Amino acid sequence: MLRSFFLYLSRNPQVQDWVVRLPVSRQWVRRFVAGERLEEALRVVATLQRSGAKAALDFLGENVHSAEEARQAQQAYRVALDEIYRLGLDCNISVKLTQMGLALSPELCLELVRPVVAQAQAYGTDVEVDMESSAYTDATLAIVHRLRDEFERVGVAIQAYLYRSESDVWALIQRGIKVRLVKGAYREPPRVAFPTKRQVNENFVHLMEILFDSGQYHAIATHDARLIARALDDARRRGLSPRAFEFQMLYGIRRDLQERLVREGWTLRVYVPYGTHWYPYFMRRLAERPANVLFLLRHIAR
Numbered sequence: 001m002l003r004s005f006f007l008y009l010s011r012n013p014q015v016q017d018w019v020v021r022l023p024v025s026r027q028w029v030r031r032f033v034a035g036e037r038l039e040e041a042l043r044v045v046a047t048l049q050r051s052g053a054k055a056a057l058d059f060l061g062e063n064v065h066s067a068e069e070a071r072q073a074q075q076a077y078r079v080a081l082d083e084i085y086r087l088g089l090d091c092n093i094s095v096k097l098t099q100m101g102l103a104l105s106p107e108l109c110l111e112l113v114r115p116v117v118a119q120a121q122a123y124g125t126d127v128e129v130d131m132e133s134s135a136y137t138d139a140t141l142a143i144v145h146r147l148r149d150e151f152e153r154v155g156v157a158i159q160a161y162l163y164r165s166e167s168d169v170w171a172l173i174q175r176g177i178k179v180r181l182v183k184g185a186y187r188e189p190p191r192v193a194f195p196t197k198r199q200v201n202e203n204f205v206h207l208m209e210i211l212f213d214s215g216q217y218h219a220i221a222t223h224d225a226r227l228i229a230r231a232l233d234d235a236r237r238r239g240l241s242p243r244a245f246e247f248q249m250l251y252g253i254r255r256d257l258q259e260r261l262v263r264e265g266w267t268l269r270v271y272v273p274y275g276t277h278w279y280p281y282f283m284r285r286l287a288e289r290p291a292n293v294l295f296l297l298r299h300i301a302r
Contacts, residue, residue, distance in 0.1 A: 029278055029282050031252045032250070032251060032252045032253070032273070032278075032281070032282060033060070033251075033252075033273050033274060033275075033278045033281065033282065034251060034272045034273065034274045035274050036274065036275060036276050036278070037274070038059075038076075038079065038080055038083065038274065040274060041057060041272055041273075041274035042057075042083055042084070042087060042089070044251065044272055044274075045057065045084075045089050045091050045272055046087065046089060048270050048272070049089060049090055049091075051259075051262060052262040052268075053258065053262055053268045053269065053270050054090045054091065054092075054246070054267070054268065054269040054270070055089070055090070055091040055092070055269060055270050055271075055272050056091065056092040056093065056094045056128055056248070056269055056270070056271045056272065057080055057084070057091055057092070057093050057094065057272050057274070058093070058094040058095075058096075058130070058271060058272065058273040058274070059073065059076045059077060059080065059093075059099075059273075059274065059275050060273050060274065060275035060276070060277045060278050060281055061073055061096070061099045061275060061277040062096045062098045062099050062132065062277075062280065063098045063099070063103055064098065064099055064100075064101060064103075064104070066104075067101060067104060067105075067108060069101075070099070070100050070101030070104065070108065070109070070112055071112065073099045073100060073112075074100060074112045074113070074115070074116060076275075077093055077095065077116050078115070078116060078119060080093060081093060081116070081119050081120055081123060081125060084123070084125060085123040085125070091125070091272075092120075092125055092126040092127065092128050092269070093116075093120065093125065093126075093127055093128070094127075094128045094129075094130050094271060095113065095116065095127055095128070095129055095130065096129075096130045096132060097109050097113065097129060097130075097132070097136065097139070097140050097143060098132055098136060100112045100113050102136060102139055102140070102143070103136075106139055106142070106143065109143060110143050110146060110147075113127075113143065113147070114147065114150070117147050117150075117151045117153065117154050118150075118151065120153055121151050121152065121153040124153075125153065126153045126154070126155055126178065127147075127153060127154050127155070128154075128155045128156070128157065128178070128180055128219075129143075129144050129154065129155065129156040129157065130157050131156065131157040131158060131159050131182070131184075132186065133186040133188070134162060134186070134188050134192045134193070137162070137164070137168075140156065141156065141168060141171075141172075144156045144172075144177065145171075145175060145177075148175050148176075148177050152176075154177065154178075155177060155178030155179065155180060155219075156172065156177060156178075156179065156180065157179075157180040157181075157182050157221070158172070158179050158180070158181055158182070158207070159182055159183065159184030159186075159193075160181060160182065160183050160184060160194075160200055160201075160203045160204035160207055161183055161184035161188065161193040161194050161200045161203070162184065162188070162192060162193050162194075163192060163193065163194065164192070165203065165207060166203075166206070166207060166210070169207055169210055169211065170210070173210070173211075173214045173216060176216060178216070178217060178218055178219065179211055179218045179219070180218070180219040180221050180248060181204065181207055181208055181211060181218065181219065181220055181221060181222075182221045182222070183200055183201075183204060183222065183224075184200070201224070201226075201227065204222070204227060205227070205230055208220055208227075208230075208231060208234065209234060211245070212234055212235065212238055212240060212245070213238070217244065217245060217246075218245050218246075219245065219246045219247070219248045219269065220245060220246070220247050220248070221247070221248035221249070221271075222247075222249075223249055223250070223253050223254040223257065225254075225257060228247065228257060228261070231247070232266075242265050242266045242267055243267055245267070246266075246267040246268065246269050247261055247266060247267065247268050247269070248268070248269045248270070248271060249268065249270055249271070250270070250271045250273075251270050251271060251272045251273065258270065
């Protein structure tokens with residue numbers, strides 16, 4: 001119920017205007033967002049690298065309303081790639097295709113994202129395509145497969161809560177496309193997604209085992225300590241090297257687990273968001289953990 005409420009708020013412009021103006025919101029959002037400027041995000045990435053973690057940089061934003069906005073997002077990523085390369089950082093980029101104009105035109109989106117992937121590949125960097133709501137799954141995967149026709153350094157997130165995800169995983173493995181396995185953060189109807197947490201977790205484990213058995217390099221993205229423990233057990237039982245796959249976690253969430261995984265020698269990549277369009281991302285993070293909401297409300301009450 002709480003999750004649904006905050007996902008609703010993430011799409012409400014009146015609430016957004018109010019929350020964004022609250023000083024406490026900007027203070028609290030820094031827990032989850034590296035900053036509004038690229039320079040701030042790159043400092044976070046450098047700090048993570050010194051601690052033994054890798055990073056994936058996400059320029060916040062989605063569902064642009066014009067081709068010009070999409071081109072501005074493309075330019076932001078191209079500048080970020082130049083800076084990542086110049087600074088010698090072990091950092092991928094994560095891209096939402098609606099930010100590149102997918103909802104306006106799939107062809108426009110492909111036209112804009114192709115040079116980004118080409119630039120990343122030239123620099124030895126991966127582009128990881130985020131998965132959005134189920135309304136965009138087919139179009140997102142179609143573009144990822146078209147990009148794979150030309151480039152190797154492209155991957156995509158797959159959401160364990162969707163019924164269709166096993167068939168999508170098999171198709172991606174067949175093409176040698178890196179999968180970032182996530183639970184899924186959007187509100188979806190029961191006709192397309194598993195309705196209970198237990199079912200989602202069971203499917204997550206099932207898909208994780210398929211990825212482990214593929215012999216390819218993939219990412220297991222979760223903050224769930226039980227799922228991480230299961231992944232570690234499964235990896236050890238299969239004799240997988242800590243470099244055979246990577247864990248991924250969000251910036252600012254379960255830092256204790258992040259530090260433990262790095263300390264134990266496992267590969268960890270931290271998803272680092274930045275930019276001025278932080279509100280929808282911030283609300284989704286609040287929706288995921290009631291403790292975050294209570295902390296914020298206590299500060300507002302003061």
